[in-house]
Amino acid sequence: MFAFFVGFVFSCFSWWSPATIAVVVAQQPPVDAQKGKELYLKYSCYACHGYDGHGGAGARLVPLAMTVERFTAYVHNPRQMPPYTEKILSDAQLADLFAYIKSLPVSPAAKDIPLLSRIINQRP
Amino acid sequence: MANARENSLGRRRFLKGAAASAAALVANSAPISARPQEAGAARPNPAAPPNAQLAADTEPPPRRVASRLVERPGSDFMVDVIKSLGFEYVAANPGSSFEGLHESIINYGDNKLPELLTCCHEESSVAMAHGYAKIEGKPMLSLVHGNIGLQHASMAIYNAYADRVPVVVIAGNWRDAGTRNNGVNSYHSAQDMALIVRDYVKWDDEPASLTAFAESAVRAYKIAMTPPMEPVLLVIDHDIQLHAMGDARPRIPRLTMPSPPAGEPGAVREAARLLVVAENPRINAGRAARTPNGIALLVELAELLQAPVNGGGDRVNFPSRHPLAGSGTGAGDVILNLEVQGGGGPGFGGAARGANAKTINISSLELFIKSNLQDFQHMPDADIVIAADAEATLPALVEEVRRQLTADRKRTLQERGKKIADAHHQARVAAAEAAAFGWESSPISLARLSAELWAQIEREDWSLVSWQGFVSGWPGRLWNFDKHYRYIGGQGAGAMGYGAPAAVGAALANRKHGRLSISIQTDGDLNYAPGVLWTACHHQIPLLTVMHNNRAYHQEVMFIQQMASQRNRGGDRAHIGTTLRDPNIDYAKMAQAYGMYGEGPISDPKALAPAITRALDRVKRGEPALIDVITQPR
Numbered sequence: 001m002f003a004f005f006v007g008f009v010f011s012c013f014s015w016w017s018p019a020t021i022a023v024v025v026a027q028q029p030p031v032d033a034q035k036g037k038e039l040y041l042k043y044s045c046y047a048c049h050g051y052d053g054h055g056g057a058g059a060r061l062v063p064l065a066m067t068v069e070r071f072t073a074y075v076h077n078p079r080q081m082p083p084y085t086e087k088i089l090s091d092a093q094l095a096d097l098f099a100y101i102k103s104l105p106v107s108p109a110a111k112d113i114p115l116l117s118r119i120i121n122q123r124p
Numbered sequence: 125m126a127n128a129r130e131n132s133l134g135r136r137r138f139l140k141g142a143a144a145s146a147a148a149l150v151a152n153s154a155p156i157s158a159r160p161q162e163a164g165a166a167r168p169n170p171a172a173p174p175n176a177q178l179a180a181d182t183e184p185p186p187r188r189v190a191s192r193l194v195e196r197p198g199s200d201f202m203v204d205v206i207k208s209l210g211f212e213y214v215a216a217n218p219g220s221s222f223e224g225l226h227e228s229i230i231n232y233g234d235n236k237l238p239e240l241l242t243c244c245h246e247e248s249s250v251a252m253a254h255g256y257a258k259i260e261g262k263p264m265l266s267l268v269h270g271n272i273g274l275q276h277a278s279m280a281i282y283n284a285y286a287d288r289v290p291v292v293v294i295a296g297n298w299r300d301a302g303t304r305n306n307g308v309n310s311y312h313s314a315q316d317m318a319l320i321v322r323d324y325v326k327w328d329d330e331p332a333s334l335t336a337f338a339e340s341a342v343r344a345y346k347i348a349m350t351p352p353m354e355p356v357l358l359v360i361d362h363d364i365q366l367h368a369m370g371d372a373r374p375r376i377p378r379l380t381m382p383s384p385p386a387g388e389p390g391a392v393r394e395a396a397r398l399l400v401v402a403e404n405p406r407i408n409a410g411r412a413a414r415t416p417n418g419i420a421l422l423v424e425l426a427e428l429l430q431a432p433v434n435g436g437g438d439r440v441n442f443p444s445r446h447p448l449a450g451s452g453t454g455a456g457d458v459i460l461n462l463e464v465q466g467g468g469g470p471g472f473g474g475a476a477r478g479a480n481a482k483t484i485n486i487s488s489l490e491l492f493i494k495s496n497l498q499d500f501q502h503m504p505d506a507d508i509v510i511a512a513d514a515e516a517t518l519p520a521l522v523e524e525v526r527r528q529l530t531a532d533r534k535r536t537l538q539e540r541g542k543k544i545a546d547a548h549h550q551a552r553v554a555a556a557e558a559a560a561f562g563w564e565s566s567p568i569s570l571a572r573l574s575a576e577l578w579a580q581i582e583r584e585d586w587s588l589v590s591w592q593g594f595v596s597g598w599p600g601r602l603w604n605f606d607k608h609y610r611y612i613g614g615q616g617a618g619a620m621g622y623g624a625p626a627a628v629g630a631a632l633a634n635r636k637h638g639r640l641s642i643s644i645q646t647d648g649d650l651n652y653a654p655g656v657l658w659t660a661c662h663h664q665i666p667l668l669t670v671m672h673n674n675r676a677y678h679q680e681v682m683f684i685q686q687m688a689s690q691r692n693r694g695g696d697r698a699h700i701g702t703t704l705r706d707p708n709i710d711y712a713k714m715a716q717a718y719g720m721y722g723e724g725p726i727s728d729p730k731a732l733a734p735a736i737t738r739a740l741d742r743v744k745r746g747e748p749a750l751i752d753v754i755t756q757p758r
Contacts, residue, residue, distance in 0.1 A: 054562030056758035082689030110560040115575045124445035
């Protein structure tokens with residue numbers, strides 16, 4: 001995540017001096033999964049995706065296969081879910097959100113859960 | 125208890141004081157014309173109730189018959205009529221407009237067949253009747269107070285109407301203005317009381333005599349029970365209930381139910397032809413199976429055709445684990461819709477529809493569409509429309525399909541059936557795999573809640589008496605719905621306040637069959653009229669209520685969130701006006717307050733199974749129990 005920001009800043013401002021770049025990079029706040037969690041709750045992401053990102057009315061987010069760039073682009077201009085433009089959630093906030101979702105634990109497989117494996121094997 | 129007594133005494137003292145003040149005002153009053161208006165003159169206390177209300181609240185009931193007893197009141201005969209129709213229960217919140225009938229039911233009728241169920245709200249009375257009918261297949265009676273009780277009941281009547289469920293409602297009325305008192309009796313009277321709900325009852329009447337009552341009651345029952353089944357309303361005069369019968373006992377007409385309307389043979393033959401030659405037919409069932417036989421007939425048809433059946437969500441139309449259950453594969457070329465509201469639009473059940481697909485609609489609603497309300501949905505597109513009851517038409521359709529199937533065609537269809545069975549199995553495995561997501565989450569996932577419940581009820585004769593829509597259909601994806609009473613479907617018109625009382629009514633119907641009733645109860649719905657928990661306790665109705673407590677009217681959270689986002693305002697205020705937090709509601713304590721076993725809140729998924737076990741132990745002993753589970757939103 002941090003590397004992404006460094007790369008992004010470097011490519012945008014490559015005509016700047018190394019000293020200036022260093023200052024800009026230093027000013028970028030590091031991604032913060034805790035802030036991402038606060039945003040996840042504040043903007044009711046849980047309403048559709050569940051408190052742990054395991055889905056519900058909306059898609060399952062865990063494990064999240066998207067890159068942060070794709071994630072940011074999608075949230076700003078989604079196909080299905082309500083849009084959250086840059087005015088509402090900045091790229092930096094979405095980076096925090098992305099970090100939080102990435103931190104969420106993956107569920108065990110159904111075959112490893114006795115209650116569910118029984119259901120799979122039950123006869124009609 | 126001490127507090128309750130003090131409060132009661134306090135209210136009496138208040139009323140007594142208010143009565144004294146009011147009496148003083150009356151005593152001191154002079155004719156208006158003789159009394160000049162005085163600036164700043166003392167005015168009556170606006171909080172004091174009017175005299176008529178005070179009298180109604182504080183004085184003994186007026187003596188209606190000064191010098192003689194009424195030996196054979198008209199309402200006794202009404203009970204005879206009601207008994208002749210086989211009602212088991214009558215749900216009511218008491219109201220003086222039907223006081224005569226109330227007294228006759230509990231004394232003359234010995235409070236048996238029907239037994240009076242004490243309800244805390246008329247919406248609960250009718251919704252209980254709604255749930256009861258969906259299990260028992262026949263109506264419960266509901267008594268409601270003139271005007272006010274009927275208005276309280278109106279939403280539940282509309283739900284039953286939209287859900288095509290028979291309920292017989294009786295409302296009291298003081299029809300004769302010449303004998304009616306001013307005050308509350310007038311507030312509870314109307315020239316045309318049925319007007320309040322006429323848009324969503326199938327039939328109503330206000331019989332002017334006992335003879336007319338007998339005929340109207342039998343007719344009402346018959347109309348309610350003829351497909352499409354719907355609620356009906358009788359308005360009964362207060363004074364007819366109280367007056368003594370004449371010497372001649374009126375006749376009670378014999379109830380002879382009409383055979384339900386079945387499809388015209390020519391149309392059925394053509395429908396069968398389309399289905400037999402179809403390469404990829406699909407069957408969509410809405411409120412098709414009215415009885416267990418409806419399920420058996422649909423299984424027979426599906427197996428003959430080797431066609432997939434989308435059972436919908438309104439009834440158990442088809443066993444959920446039958447290999448042909450589901451949407452099959454590929455695009456359908458012939459779609460058979462059985463009692464599907466609106467004839468089944470392209471979106472029904474997600475069934476894929478080929479570009480040139482032929483559609484056959486069979487529905488009794490073709491025979492009955494009225495009302496200002498748009499519950500009848502869009503005008504359906506169809507190639508064959510059969511205006512008839514689907515279940516009554518299925519025997520002829522099955523026979524016609526059987527007749528038209530050749531041996532070669534049967535062999536081809538068997539191959540199709542194997543593919544559909546494979547798709548069904550894959551869907552079952554996919555559902556179980558999806559249920560694993562968030563398995564360890566807290567709040568508890570609805571899939572886990574459903575799986576934990578299933579593990580403890582699957583060997584019982586269970587019945588799910590709540591709607592699955594708000595729990596993402598998890599029971600339907602994980603449980604084996606193989607009998608008609610396994611599930612009662614939803615509200616009908618989508619109105620909250622139905623869930624808790626319908627569950628209690630359905631559980632009451634299940635009680636005599638020894639079935640285990642389970643309700644996954646949404647928190648928003650329960651808060652409409654939670655007094656039905658007391659009714660369940662009072663009448664010892666065994667029912668396990670598992671709260672789906674997501675602390676919100678969650679559908680609305682998502683709607684407001686979407687609205688705000690579409691307007692580029694974010695969703696951070698979507699909780700305002702849509703959530704039930706701050707303070708959180710303690711449903712275990714709520715249950716306990718009504719006299720019910722209550723446990724929770726439970727948010728640790730590992731604590732859920734033991735809690736279910738403890739609550740089920742209570743239910744199996746014949747009492748209701750509630751566990752409050754803090755859940756994921758959906």
